[in-house]
Amino acid sequence: MSSLRKKTDHELITDFQDGDLNALETLILRHKEKMxxxxxxLVKDKYLAEDIFQDVLIKIIDTIRGGRYTEEGKFLPWAMRIAHNLCVDHFRKVKRTPAIKTSDDRDIFEVINFTEDGADQKMMKRQSYDRVRQMLDLLPDDQREVIILRHYADLSFKEIAALTNCSINTALGRMRYGLINLRKMMLQKKIAL
Structure with missing residues (x-):
C-alpha cells in the first residue's frame, strides 16, 4: 500500500483501470478531505455533504471505468468540478421543491430536531471554526465560493475560473473583495482568530 501512496494520480487511475481497487482507494483517500x-x-449540512460526496465518488468511478476520464494530471480539479456541479444540481432541485411550512411560516425541517450532536460533531464546532463559517456565510455567494475553493480545496485561480465559468481576473477580484469583507467583519465584531 505504501508503494501506491508514492504514485501520481494518473498512475493510480491507470492501475484502477487495470483492476487494482487499492489504487482507487489510495486516490480517493488522498483527496477526500479537500473534496x-x-x-x-457549499451545502452547509453534514449529512447532505456526505450524500453528495458519495454521488461524486460514484460518478468518478463510473467515468474512469467507462474510459471517459481524459484530464491527465488534473484529477483533483476534475473531481472538484464534479462536486461543484452536483452541489449546483442539488440547489436547483431544492429551488423547485416546495417547502413545507408550519403555521408560523417556518420550514418544518428547521423546527424538527432529528438528532443530537455526537462527540465528533461537538469537536468540530471549535470556536474559531464556527466564527469563520459564520463570517463566510455572510459573504456574497460568489465571494464565499472562491474563498472555499481556494483555501479549502486548494485550487488555483485558473482552476477556480474554469470551475465557476468566469475569468481569472474575476476570480481574483472575488477573492480580494471576499477577504476585505472578512477583515471588515472581524474588525467590527472584534474577532481574533
Missing amino acids: YTSILF
Missing part, C-alpha cells in the same frame, strides 16, 4: 470540506462549506 468533502468544499462540499460541506
